[in-house]
Amino acid sequence: MRGVITDYHLHLRPDEADTPPERYFTAENVERYRAAAAAAGVGELGVSEHVYRFRQALDLWRHPFWEEQAENDLDAYCEFIRSTGLKLGVECDFVPGAEERTAELLAARDFDYVVGSVHFVGEAAVDHPGWDIWERGDDSDEIWRRYFATLAECAGCGLFDVLAHPDLVKVWGRGRPLPDGDLRRFYEPAVEAIAGSGIAVEVSTAGLRKPTGELYPSPAFAEMCVEAGATFALSSDAHLPDQVGFEYERAIEFLGELGVGEICVFDRRQRRQEPLGERAAAESPPVRDNP
Ligand SMILES: [Zn+2]
Ligand SMILES: [Zn+2]
Numbered sequence: 146m147r148g149v150i151t152d153y154h155l156h157l158r159p160d161e162a163d164t165p166p167e168r169y170f171t172a173e174n175v176e177r178y179r180a181a182a183a184a185a186g187v188g189e190l191g192v193s194e195h196v197y198r199f200r201q202a203l204d205l206w207r208h209p210f211w212e213e214q215a216e217n218d219l220d221a222y223c224e225f226i227r228s229t230g231l232k233l234g235v236e237c238d239f240v241p242g243a244e245e246r247t248a249e250l251l252a253a254r255d256f257d258y259v260v261g262s263v264h265f266v267g268e269a270a271v272d273h274p275g276w277d278i279w280e281r282g283d284d285s286d287e288i289w290r291r292y293f294a295t296l297a298e299c300a301g302c303g304l305f306d307v308l309a310h311p312d313l314v315k316v317w318g319r320g321r322p323l324p325d326g327d328l329r330r331f332y333e334p335a336v337e338a339i340a341g342s343g344i345a346v347e348v349s350t351a352g353l354r355k356p357t358g359e360l361y362p363s364p365a366f367a368e369m370c371v372e373a374g375a376t377f378a379l380s381s382d383a384h385l386p387d388q389v390g391f392e393y394e395r396a397i398e399f400l401g402e403l404g405v406g407e408i409c410v411f412d413r414r415q416r417r418q419e420p421l422g423e424r425a426a427a428e429s430p431p432v433r434d435n436p
Pocket of ligand 2: 154156236382
């Protein structure tokens with residue numbers, strides 16, 4: 146097969162309680178992911194565990210959710226992933242005001258790439274029912290505007306290599322009100338920041354497993370990124386082996402329709418572009434997870 150197919154944004158365990166490293170950060174579990182990648186035609190595999198599941202993340206933010214989640218040691222994780230031969234990444238939330246501390250945390254480890262995310266806008270989350278931003282009485286225009294303003298800061302801060310699930314705010318689909326009219330007005334500040342920083346835009350199939358049922362980003366957002374000269378990265382945001390390369394046929398077709406023929410590959414935070422592989426293996430099983 147010509148070209149490369151990556152899956153860089155993936156987790157070795159579900160986002161649930163009782164998922165300790167000793168059960169998931171193991172050679173056997175990595176082998177399950179490797180086998181699933183081979184079956185899905187994914188040639189380039191990296192792991193990007195959530196930064197907030199590590200104690201060191203409390204130097205960045207002391208949100209109660211992080212206090213509850215930050216149980217493991219980041220350096221033990223890095224050492225383990227290096228021992229497997231997989232690419233070493235991390236999914237790091239953008240925490241406004243903590244840019245310097247974030248830069249220090251990242252610079253102290255030899256990551257191949259850092260996936261930058263926005264899950265929280267202020268104290269509330271766009272994708273977590275326990276901290277639901279939609280329960281605070283703001284209208285959808287205000288929530289979308291604030292989400293994309295934060296995403297623009299994340300894209301422009303220079304701390305990250307890949308911008309994760311760029312329109313995550315749509316995760317609930319019809320389960321939350323959608324702003325009226327042309328949504329491009331929300332994307333604009335983020336696209337400007339993407340163009341300014343050169344961060345790679347993640348095309349993620351995770352949205353296909355969520356109530357939204359769409360890829361991240363939306364076609365209109367992706368087209369704006371292409372027009373702005375952005376580069377792209379390809380990931381599934383898998384939390385289980387069966388989700389590696391999930392629905393990649395659709396992501397590869399999507400990139401093709403956008404006229405994007407290359408994707409980003411990373412080594413020790415150096416980026417290069419390689420031709421996108423022609424196709425993933427024909428079928429990936431329809432594994433859904435909880436939103
Ligand atoms: Zn995420
Ligand atoms: Zn993730």
